[in-house]
Amino acid sequence: MSTSMLDQLYREVILDHHRHPRGRHELERIDIEESGLNPSCGDEVTLQFELDGDIIKDVAVIGRGCAVSTASGSMLAELVKGKTIEDARKIAEIFKRIMHGDDPPSEMDLGDLEALTGVRQFPVRVKCALLPWVTLLRAAVDASEKRAKVAGGEGEGSANGDG
Amino acid sequence: MSAEKTSQEPPFVWPELSGHFPALQRTVNAHRLVYLDTAATAQKPETVIRAEQAYYRDLNANVHRGIHTLAEEATAAYENCRTRVATLIEAPSPSSVVITRNATAAINLIARGLEHTLKPGDEIVLTEMEHHANLVPWIMLAARNGVVLRHIPITDGGELRLDALKELLSPKTRIVSLVHVSNVLGTINPVAEVAEAAHRAGAIVAVDAAQSVGHMPVSMKELGADLLVFSAHKCYGPMGLGFLAARPDLLDTMEPMEGGGEMINEVFLDRATWAEPPLKFEAGTPNVAAAAAFPAAIDYFENLGLDNVREHERMITQYALEKLAGLPGLVVFGPPDAARRGGLVSFHDPEVHPHDMATLLDQAGVAVRAGHHCAQPLHRRLGVVATTRASFGIYSTREDVDALCEGIRFARRYFS
């Protein structure tokens, strides 16, 4: 059986993240929670964030998935912890573009995530790699909506009161 | 090209048949293709491919419209498909067979067509093991008009709980719609028994025979089915072709779902009357090429004999069950005895996720399906998000099963 193609997909870092996924712990406080589902296979992932202002203080990644989506979620946990939500969102956007064929930007260090670019040779598996990241993108939208609400809270309240 | 010279003696393994299927001659990732995804779609024999080509080469014309020679021949070919299907499944008559796009379209047609006979609170009984094709059209119907959906539960062994059926049936039950052979568990359901109980309660019975027609003898009459659907592509025929066979009085009652050419009797600017069934349900230009080719597929498995085809699948499935049982920790779903199963086996490997399993097997040329196989509620019931499924056809051999098991062992080593 040929393993060279396979080793492109399942690089050693990926197998390591798959065997020992990061972010599999309970958070003290959950400020944002978002779940994602891959409807073609039923894989699911839930991301939980504990925030300190705009900073992601801690992140938990819970889910049932294949080696690729598990590794991708584990890398997410490692990469976004300590970053602002906006920076995490940018990484997710860039990673999404890379997985859809763009070249990785030279000025950016993707860390272990770079290893997942091999998945592009297996087009049906690209959505496995993206599942945690598109879930993060939705969580970022939640976060900004929440912030908008808090910021506009008083004004909104009085407007409702008037109505 | 015909299968006539083939040995029809036990043990019904026909390795020479694979030579009739062009796609099976391919290599995949430098390996012989081992195609174990027949339940998704069966490979097509050369005769079927030639028949579809011949339609476009020699005969291409629209049906039921021209009075020139090509149009007449095309119409005859199209109607011949209907007649052959009626005989194949023992439908009441050729005119009780509606030609559709696929099995899914046929079930949607039933739900839409009978909608006006159902009122809020009426009950439709399905099962926990249905394909989304026999769930979602009913969910959509319930959302539109308030019918209540109930489901026959299954045992942990993957069989219908007939004891529970008795409690589900009542004078409110209007339709019982169930799968003949489960595309995940493999279970062959006791449709005739269910139908008898349903009829006693005054309900009509619809059967999703997508996984059984062409793989075993299937008779509407013997099953007690008032309606029956299947797709040509799962039984060695072309894609884009399916069937709804139904009791003639039900077809009279059913409303058409689509309006347009061919389905009418008389049209005015503000009103129209419908053609008689089955044409009432066949608006627009159908897939005539597929219909012209499907009889070649029927010829193919009828030459082998459907009893022999069934025995072959039973034997390969039995062999697979025994081989898979030799892999420690592997969980196989469905009845333990191949005599109660169609030609497929779904399993869960605690060490290797189905997606990874399918990718690794593909590297060895073994094509399986991984995922929920359009049966999410069933997977929830089984307690897994996804399974890996190997499914068999007339060309499947013991060597194919051996390649599968070898691949699983390789995957386990790879991820250990």
Ligand SMILES: Cc1ncc(COP(=O)(O)O)c(C=O)c1O
């Ligand atoms: C049991 C069952 N019902 C219905 C279908 C739907 O068939 P089609 O996609 O051809 O409409 C399938 C195919 O996946 C099936 O296995």
